[in-house]
Amino acid sequence: MTEHDTGERFGAGGRTLTVGNPGKELYPSGFTKRDLLRYLEGIAPVLLPHVRSRPASFKRFPDGTDGEGFFQKNAPRGTPDWVRTVVLPSPGSTKGRREVEYVVVDDLPTLLWAGGQAVLELHVPQWRVGPRGGVRRPDLLVFDLDPGAPATVVECCRVALELRRMLAEDGLRAWPKASGSKGLHLYVPVASATGARATRYARALAERLARQEPDLVVARMDRSLRGGRVFVDWNQNNPARTTVAPYSLRAGKEPVVAAPVSWEEVGACRSPQELRFPPEGVLARVGRDGDPMADAEDARQELPH
Numbered sequence: 454m455t456e457h458d459t460g461e462r463f464g465a466g467g468r469t470l471t472v473g474n475p476g477k478e479l480y481p482s483g484f485t486k487r488d489l490l491r492y493l494e495g496i497a498p499v500l501l502p503h504v505r506s507r508p509a510s511f512k513r514f515p516d517g518t519d520g521e522g523f524f525q526k527n528a529p530r531g532t533p534d535w536v537r538t539v540v541l542p543s544p545g546s547t548k549g550r551r552e553v554e555y556v557v558v559d560d561l562p563t564l565l566w567a568g569g570q571a572v573l574e575l576h577v578p579q580w581r582v583g584p585r586g587g588v589r590r591p592d593l594l595v596f597d598l599d600p601g602a603p604a605t606v607v608e609c610c611r612v613a614l615e616l617r618r619m620l621a622e623d624g625l626r627a628w629p630k631a632s633g634s635k636g637l638h639l640y641v642p643v644a645s646a647t648g649a650r651a652t653r654y655a656r657a658l659a660e661r662l663a664r665q666e667p668d669l670v671v672a673r674m675d676r677s678l679r680g681g682r683v684f685v686d687w688n689q690n691n692p693a694r695t696t697v698a699p700y701s702l703r704a705g706k707e708p709v710v711a712a713p714v715s716w717e718e719v720g721a722c723r724s725p726q727e728l729r730f731p732p733e734g735v736l737a738r739v740g741r742d743g744d745p746m747a748d749a750e751d752a753r754q755e756l757p758h
Contacts, residue, residue: 460472460473460474460475461475461487461490463490463494463565463569465494465561465562465565466560466561466562468535468562470562470565470566470569472486472487472490472565472568472569473569474486475487475490477517477571478517479514479517479518479571479573479708480517480518480705480706480707480708481517481518481519481706481707482706482707482708484707484708484732486568486569486571488708488732489568489571489573489702490565490568490569492702492708492732492733492736493564493565493568494561494565495736496700496732496735496736496739497561497564499699499700499739499743499744499747500564500698500699500700500701501558501559501560501561501564502747502750503577503698503699503700503746503750504558504575504577504698505557505558505559505581506557506559506581506582506583507557507558507577507578507580507581507582507698508539508541508555508556508557508577508578508582509555509556509557509558509567509575509576509577509698510524510525510526510555510575510576510577510695511524511525511526511529511556511567511570511572511574511575511576512524512525512572512573512574512575512576512704513525513570513571513572513573514571514573514704515570515571517571518573518704518705518706522573522704524576526543526553526555527550527553527554527555528554528555528556529570532556533566535562536556536562536563536566537556537557537559537563538554538555538556538557539554539555539557539582539586540552540553540554540555540586541553541555541582541586541588557582558575573701573702573703573704574697574701574702574703574704575697575698575701576695576696576697576698576701577695577696577698578591578692578693578694578695578696579591579592579593579594579595579648579651579689579690579692579694579696580592580593580648580692589645590645590646590647590648591643591645591646591647591648591651591690591692592642592643592644592645592753593640593641593642593643594640594641594642594643594646594651594654594655594690594756595638595639595640595641595655595689595690595696596616596627596638596639596641596655596658596659596685596686596687596689597632597636597638597685597686597689597696598612598613598636598637598638598639598683598684598685598686599635599636599679599683599684599686600635600636600679600682600683600684601671601676601678601679601680601681601682601683601684602680602681603681604681604682604683605635605725606631606632606635606636606637606722606725606728607722607723607724607725608669608682608683609636609637609683610637610719610720610722610728611669611683612637612662612666612669612670612683612685613627613629613637613639613719614716614719614720615662615665615666616639616658616662616685617639617716619658619661619662620641620658623756623757624754624755624757625641625754625756626641626752626754627639627640627641628640628641628642628713628745628746628749629713629714629715629716629718629719630699630711630712630713630714630746631710631711631712631713631714631728631729631730632697632703632711633697633701633702633703633709633710633711633712633729633730634703634705634709634711635725636683637719637728638696638697638711640746640749641754642749642750642752642753642754643753643754643755643756644753644754644755645753646756648690648691648692650756651690651756652687652688652690652691654756654757655687655689655690656672656687656688658685658687659672659685659686659687660672662685663685668682669682669683670682670683670685671683671684671685672684672685672687674686674688697711698711699711699712699713699744699746700712700713700735702732707731708731708732709729709730709731710730710731710732710734710735712730712735712738713744713745713746714728714745715745
């Protein structure tokens with residue numbers, strides 16, 4: 454990387470990107486755009502397999518997290534022609550669009566280009582597109598465990614362990630991920646299920662758990678019911694929904710990563726701080742232990758009928 458008056462150059466995959474204003478603080482803690490790009494460079498080998506071929510929605514913060522952030526689905530104006538995009542229908546768009554041109558983050562140059570656009574959060578659906586842009590069936594089942602105060606991620610871990618047991622009864626294995634915010638996500642790789650079937654199965658499991666643990670779990674979306682309990686959001690499996698990608702940063706006062714964790718860490722969690730991971734800590738974890746979700750990419754499991 455070489456400093457220039459007009460920005461800083463990053464080389465990746467045979468391409469050179471010039472990133473403007475690399476010293477711009479993106480978090481009040483002093484974490485800069487340069488820090489973001491260096492994190493993305495280091496984490497790319499484990500992040501990219503989780504987002505490859507998945508149309509991405511960006512959460513951008515050009516003025517840092519102290520400023521206004523916004524979601525962006527359409528490829529930004531000026532997107533380089535070497536960035537892969539895919540045009541897909543957008544039924545029910547709040548902006549009246551019939552189609553959206555999504556960016557597909559398939560490689561390191563695209564990931565670094567997104568970082569240069571101050572993309573802090575990368576959100577992807579539970580399905581992929583083929584090489585010519587055809588939409589494939591969902592290959593992930595996701596449970597979003599969202600605590601209602603005073604419940605925290607500690608209670609989410611209790612719920613996750615019970616969900617893990619229930620899934621195992623159906624012959625399914627799950628992988629946990631700290632959301633980087635308040636809760637926990639569970640990923641269950643599946644073999645080409647329809648969105649309706651995945652949603653139906655996730656809802657049935659969530660409602661069953663809510664009946665078994667009414668003081669701990671809620672499966673209804675009414676926010677007034679969540680106080681002190683964990684909402685098991687089964688609707689993440691609606692094909693129109695997205696989930697923050699593994700290893701994406703989250704916007705906030707300080708940089709925290711949506712980091713995959715081990716079941717041992719979930720079982721041992723006694724404090725929310727135990728499942729909050731700064732970027733440098735995640736790079737060290739991955740360098741030492743690898744990606745806890747690496748084998749999820751090859752696990753294609755059949756949902757029970």
